[in-house]
Amino acid sequence: MERQHRNTIRGRPGAARRGPAGRVRPLLTALAGTLLALTLAVPPAGAADTADGRHWTASWGSAMTRPSEGLGPNWSEQGFEDQTLRQVVRIAAGGDAVRVRLSNAYGTTPLRIAGATVARSAGEAGVHPYSLRPLTFNGRLAGTVPPGGELVSDPAWLRARPLESLTVTLYLAEPTGPATFHPWAGATSYLADGDHRTDARGDAFTETTQSWYYLSGVDVLTRNRHTGTVATFGASITDGYGSTVDGNNRYPDELAEILAEDGPPQGVVNLGISGNRLLSDAPCLGEAGVTRFSRDLALHPGVHTVVVLEGINDIGATGTHPCVGNPPRITAQDLIEGHRELIRQGHELGITVIGATMLPYQGAAYYTEHGEQIRDEVNTWIRTSGAYDTVIDFDRLMADPENEDRIRPAYDCGDHLHPHDTGYRVMAEAVARVLR
Numbered sequence: 224m225e226r227q228h229r230n231t232i233r234g235r236p237g238a239a240r241r242g243p244a245g246r247v248r249p250l251l252t253a254l255a256g257t258l259l260a261l262t263l264a265v266p267p268a269g270a271a272d273t274a275d276g277r278h279w280t281a282s283w284g285s286a287m288t289r290p291s292e293g294l295g296p297n298w299s300e301q302g303f304e305d306q307t308l309r310q311v312v313r314i315a316a317g318g319d320a321v322r323v324r325l326s327n328a329y330g331t332t333p334l335r336i337a338g339a340t341v342a343r344s345a346g347e348a349g350v351h352p353y354s355l356r357p358l359t360f361n362g363r364l365a366g367t368v369p370p371g372g373e374l375v376s377d378p379a380w381l382r383a384r385p386l387e388s389l390t391v392t393l394y395l396a397e398p399t400g401p402a403t404f405h406p407w408a409g410a411t412s413y414l415a416d417g418d419h420r421t422d423a424r425g426d427a428f429t430e431t432t433q434s435w436y437y438l439s440g441v442d443v444l445t446r447n448r449h450t451g452t453v454a455t456f457g458a459s460i461t462d463g464y465g466s467t468v469d470g471n472n473r474y475p476d477e478l479a480e481i482l483a484e485d486g487p488p489q490g491v492v493n494l495g496i497s498g499n500r501l502l503s504d505a506p507c508l509g510e511a512g513v514t515r516f517s518r519d520l521a522l523h524p525g526v527h528t529v530v531v532l533e534g535i536n537d538i539g540a541t542g543t544h545p546c547v548g549n550p551p552r553i554t555a556q557d558l559i560e561g562h563r564e565l566i567r568q569g570h571e572l573g574i575t576v577i578g579a580t581m582l583p584y585q586g587a588a589y590y591t592e593h594g595e596q597i598r599d600e601v602n603t604w605i606r607t608s609g610a611y612d613t614v615i616d617f618d619r620l621m622a623d624p625e626n627e628d629r630i631r632p633a634y635d636c637g638d639h640l641h642p643h644d645t646g647y648r649v650m651a652e653a654v655a656r657v658l659r
Contacts, residue, residue: 355423
């Protein structure tokens with residue numbers, strides 16, 4: 224779907240109907256929807272008490288970055304005012320209830336949520352009306368996320384199925400200022416003027432981008448003691464760049480499907496950020512992996528394993544583009560020490576840390592022979608050092624049999640760096656074999 228920048232579409236649907244009836248009917252419809260959702264959402268006494276054997280685990284998640292121009296048109300720098308933001312995510316594991324995590328990690332002022340809902344997606348910006356639930360925060364329909372902080376909603380008693388797409392809708396009445404966000408989502412987000420949090424139809428949502436805003440996680444309440452969460456950590460390949468937009472074909476998505484087929488579904492949290500580096504920050508591409516690793520993991524409950532695929536942007540992304548910055552030149556030993564630091568942080572959290580070798584990249588825009596030497600040296604260390612708990616050799620798995628320094632053409636999205644849907648499925652199958 225073609226992305227539309229917020230400034231390109233400014234009309235308010237229904238603007239011609241400004242008489243009393245035109246104002247009252249939408250208000251009554253919204254009120255009725257909210258009352259119905261409140262009635263359906265009331266849980267039995269004690270239902271949120273995990274002492275009965277249920278536990279929360281992260282089912283979906285995304286890593287947040289500071290507001291920036293990002294990798295394409297987005298709404299992060301200008302923020303929102305009297306607008307409704309609707310975002311669709313596919314969860315991995317199901318449960319008896321869901322709760323939503325909202326991040327203001329890079330905000331400098333409190334983020335006020337005037338109202339929010341969660342529902343089953345009906346495709347694009349539409350939702351199934353019977354599933355619409357209000358989100359509450361400490362028992363209130365509105366909430367505030369402090370600067371630099373996170374806000375977790377109360378349980379919403381919507382039974383969620385594995386691999387189900389849920390729609391989270393936020394009404395932002397007051398000016399938000401620049402927005403904490405995830406630059407490349409590989410999914411369409413929708414925007415409407417005014418308060419449309421209870422709309423079942425998506426007609427009012429006339430603006431779109433391919434970023435996520437504020438939404439950092441969805442947890443599920445599950446009775447299955449074997450259900451936990453796998454985190455995937457890295458850069459654009461983990462993020463799923465090159466996969467079909469709105470197709471849920473990133474390798475973590477494919478992994479969630481395989482795990483759901485083979486046993487108790489596991490939550491899968493995607494902590495990839497396109498352009499991210501292991502050792503240095505980038506203005507538009509996230510903080511360094513060594514800085515954000517334990518913090519990002521600790522935000523999501525139930526994580527027992529993390530798959531690490533980092534380093535190719537430290538080798539290649541060394542230009543002076545404003546989003547990239549001007550990072551220092553690095554050696555293979557620098558990257559190895561960075562990997563050791565991730566392993567140390569993961570073990571401190573009690574998490575199994577799986578290392579993945581960097582994929583071939585000959586032919587990519589930033590390929591060099593010197594960079595290839597660094598990649599080979601670091602990959603050899605990942606394979607042979609024994610530092611990681613387990614290793615997945617994406618390098619050999621994805622290489623062209625005719626040229627081991629290039630990605631196999633059948634897996635290449637066309638830029639000689641990122642896989643496409645087929646390649647991501649092959650990667651997921653390799654991860655699943657290690658997790659079984």
